[in-house]
Amino acid sequence: MIHISNLSKSYKTAKGVIPVLQNIDLFIPKGDIFGIIGFSGAGKSTLIRCLNRLEEPDSGTIEIGGKVITDLPEKELRQARQKIGMIFQQFNLLDARTVFQNVAFPLEVAGHPKPFIRARVREILDLVQLGDKENVYPFQLSGGQKQRVGIARALVNQPDLLLSDEATSALDPQTTYSILELLREINRQLKLTIVLITHELDVLQHVCNNMAVIENGRIVETGTVEKFFLNPESDTAKRFVHIIDHYREKRSVMEGVGAGI
Amino acid sequence: MNNDLIDLLWEGLLETLYMVFWSSLFALAMGVVLGVTLVVTDKGGILEAPKLNKVISTVINGVRSLPLIILIVLLLPLSRLIVGTTLGPTAAIVSLSIGAAPFLGRIIESALKEVSAGKIEAAKAVGATPFTIIFRVLIPEAMPALVRGITIGIIGITEFTAVAGAIGAGGLGSLAIRFGYQRFREDVLIATVLLIILLVQIIQWSGDLLVKSINKKRYKFE
Ligand SMILES: Nc1ncnc2c1ncn2[C@@H]1O[C@H](COP(=O)(O)OP(=O)(O)OP(=O)(O)O)[C@@H](O)[C@H]1O
Ligand SMILES: [Mg+2]
Numbered sequence: 001m002i003h004i005s006n007l008s009k010s011y012k013t014a015k016g017v018i019p020v021l022q023n024i025d026l027f028i029p030k031g032d033i034f035g036i037i038g039f040s041g042a043g044k045s046t047l048i049r050c051l052n053r054l055e056e057p058d059s060g061t062i063e064i065g066g067k068v069i070t071d072l073p074e075k076e077l078r079q080a081r082q083k084i085g086m087i088f089q090q091f092n093l094l095d096a097r098t099v100f101q102n103v104a105f106p107l108e109v110a111g112h113p114k115p116f117i118r119a120r121v122r123e124i125l126d127l128v129q130l131g132d133k134e135n136v137y138p139f140q141l142s143g144g145q146k147q148r149v150g151i152a153r154a155l156v157n158q159p160d161l162l163l164s165d166e167a168t169s170a171l172d173p174q175t176t177y178s179i180l181e182l183l184r185e186i187n188r189q190l191k192l193t194i195v196l197i198t199h200e201l202d203v204l205q206h207v208c209n210n211m212a213v214i215e216n217g218r219i220v221e222t223g224t225v226e227k228f229f230l231n232p233e234s235d236t237a238k239r240f241v242h243i244i245d246h247y248r249e250k251r252s253v254m255e256g257v258g259a260g261i
Numbered sequence: 262m263n264n265d266l267i268d269l270l271w272e273g274l275l276e277t278l279y280m281v282f283w284s285s286l287f288a289l290a291m292g293v294v295l296g297v298t299l300v301v302t303d304k305g306g307i308l309e310a311p312k313l314n315k316v317i318s319t320v321i322n323g324v325r326s327l328p329l330i331i332l333i334v335l336l337l338p339l340s341r342l343i344v345g346t347t348l349g350p351t352a353a354i355v356s357l358s359i360g361a362a363p364f365l366g367r368i369i370e371s372a373l374k375e376v377s378a379g380k381i382e383a384a385k386a387v388g389a390t391p392f393t394i395i396f397r398v399l400i401p402e403a404m405p406a407l408v409r410g411i412t413i414g415i416i417g418i419t420e421f422t423a424v425a426g427a428i429g430a431g432g433l434g435s436l437a438i439r440f441g442y443q444r445f446r447e448d449v450l451i452a453t454v455l456l457i458i459l460l461v462q463i464i465q466w467s468g469d470l471l472v473k474s475i476n477k478k479r480y481k482f483e
Contacts, residue, residue: 052386081388092383095479096401106387108397139480157387 001030001193002051002161007060009046020046022217024060028210033187033194035208035225037201038236043217044197048165051195052084053077065160082110085154089166091146093138099125099149100134106157120156128152128182144175151182155190162186164196168203176200180207201240205229213237269436270452276350277432277460280357280422285415287358292365292414295321297395299370307381307391321363329424332360353430357421365414372406373399405472405479412468416461423457433457 007024010017020043028034038044049055051062053069062069064084072080093102100121107117125131128148138146147167154162164183168176184207187194198204204211204225211228213221213236220234232241299317302310324332333356340352376399384398400407426434433453441450 054382054385078388078390081386084386086383086386088379088383090377090379092377092379094380094383094398094402096404105384105389105397109384109387109389109393137479153383153387 001032001065002026002028002195003061003063004028005061007047007050007057007062009043009050009055009057020217021050021057024217024219026212026219026222028193028195030193031187031191032210033184033196033208035204035211036195036197036214037199037204037211037240038214039199039239042214042236044199044214045165046217047214048163048195048197051161051163052081052086082106082157083159084161084163085157085159086163087147087150087154087165087167089169091138091143091150091170093146093149093153095138098135098137099130099141102138102149103152103156106153110157121152124152124156127155127186142175143171144178147171147175147179148182151179151186155186155192158190160193162192162194164194166197166199169198169200173202176203177206183207201244213240266449266452269440269449270433270456273431273433273436273453274456274460277419277422277434277457280350280353280425280430280432281415281419281460283354284357284361284418284422287354288361288365288414288418289411291358291362292369295362295366296369296373297399299366300373300399301391301395305378307385307394321366324360324363325367329360329421330428332356333425333428336360348429350431353422353425353432357418357425357430361414361418361421364417365411368410368414369407372403372410375406376402405475408468408472408475412465412472415464415468419457419461419464 004024004026007021008019009021010019012018024047036044036047046055050057051064051069053072057070060070064080067080069077069080094105097105103121103124104117107120112120122131122134125134128151130145130148130152133141133145138149141149147170150167162183168179171179180203183194183196186192187207194207196203196208208225210223211225212219213228213234215234215236221228221232221237228237229241229244232238295317299314299321300306301308302314302317304311304314327335333353336356336359337347337352339359340347340355343355344351346352380398380402381394384394389398422430422432423434423437426432426436427438429435433456437450437453440446441453
């Protein structure tokens with residue numbers, strides 16, 4: 001589904017050129033929920049934003065569903081973007097629009113007729129369980145509800161791919177869980193490929209099948225989530241898993257103490 | 262106050278309203294073009310064009326640094342060209358519009374800059390064109406700030422008309438100078454000042470009301 005080869009990107013700053021992605025090679029299978037994990041500043045956001053070219057890579061190619069995204073001229077890029085949904089940590093809903101109008105936006109952009117938009121938006125709002133909120137403004141929604149609107153907006157034009165950049169990082173654990181469940185459900189129902197960026201192991205463990213670890217702009221490990229937890233190879237992976245192990249040990253010690261009393 | 266005076270004030274008020282209305286309309290049209298262009302051509306904007314941005318910005322700063330009265334004088338030939346005269350309210354509209362456009366351009370630019378980059382990005386991500394982003398995202402999202410800024414702009418134009426009155430534009434400003442200053446008619450002076458204050462208040466109230474109604478819709482519970 002997604003082939004990334006030899007992708008590099010750097011930022012020019014006052015201090016000079018900072019390489020942010022270095023020779024990334026990655027394959028993401030169709031229908032997968034693919035996790036990308038890494039510490040802050042590793043280049044996760046930059047990588048996912050290259051996929052729909054919100055960020056222009058310096059070199060390398062990205063192929064999505066047979067289309068070489070990195071070669072597309074502006075107009076075709078915009079068309080390709082219509083089939084790549086994206087959800088954001090800060091939701092990025094439009095305050096001037098109701099829930100319905102927010103979700104309708106991608107369909108307006110795609111030039112669909114009004115009756116079609118109405119029917120399709122209602123359908124997708126039901127899917128994210130916001131059918132009763134269509135005339136409400138984003139201001140009146142909770143974080144979890146806002147992200148559901150974000151998801152509905154990302155899905156309404158029936159994309160083949162959904163990009164999620166820390167979509168649950170601003171949410172509490174309970175809400176995170178319900179959003180992840182929704183993503184899993186959508187992946188199953190719509191056979192949609194999801195690329196999900198996170199720095200939370202819970203998220204990986206909960207929804208992802210395959211994953212990659214990114215460290216200082218390089219992919220240092222790929223494989224199944226299971227392998228990541230059982231047999232971490234890269235430093236980053238070991239550090240992540242070590243944190244869990246640490247708490248697991250602590251808990252068992254505490255439980256042991258408790259049992260002893 | 263005698264009837265003559267009331268007629269005089271009434272006529273002055275109508276002239277002022279006429280100048281404020283048309284100058285605001287033209288200045289606003291030019292200001293929107295300038296403000297939007299400044300924002301979209303800025304670094305990281307949806308139609309990045311640093312050179313164009315720099316040129317417009319420099320011209321705006323140039324025009325804004327001129328005292329209004331000088332600007333009006335400089336624009337007199339243009340008034341003659343467009344409306345055939347350099348005197349009266351209609352001629353003043355030409356100078357006032359051009360004088361106020363850079364001011365409104367900056368106001369509109371700063372209002373549009375309040376729209377978060379994330380919203381623009383979300384629109385880009387669904388494949389929206391720059392045109393769609395400008396008209397369906399940038400401007401609507403900035404509407405409360407825009408109205409607030411434009412209100413300040415129109416009040417500024419109202420003050421400009423009074424200045425223009427000093428050099429033959431007509432209106433309340435001209436009355437204040439001709440009668441209040443040159444003929445020592447304090448009653449006329451006070452009456453014109455009161456009318457201008459009232460006018461400014463009404464503009465401010467209308468702007469506030471409009472902002473309130475937009476915000477009430479977006480940010481308050483039903
Ligand atoms: N516009 C920019 N200009 C300069 N440097 C940037 C820019 N955007 C990102 N960077 C740098 O690129 C690196 C990678 O950033 P990126 O946002 O991709 O990290 P991330 O893995 O998503 O981190 P986080 O988990 O904190 O979101 C960081 O060192 C960051 O400082
Ligand atoms: Mg990030």
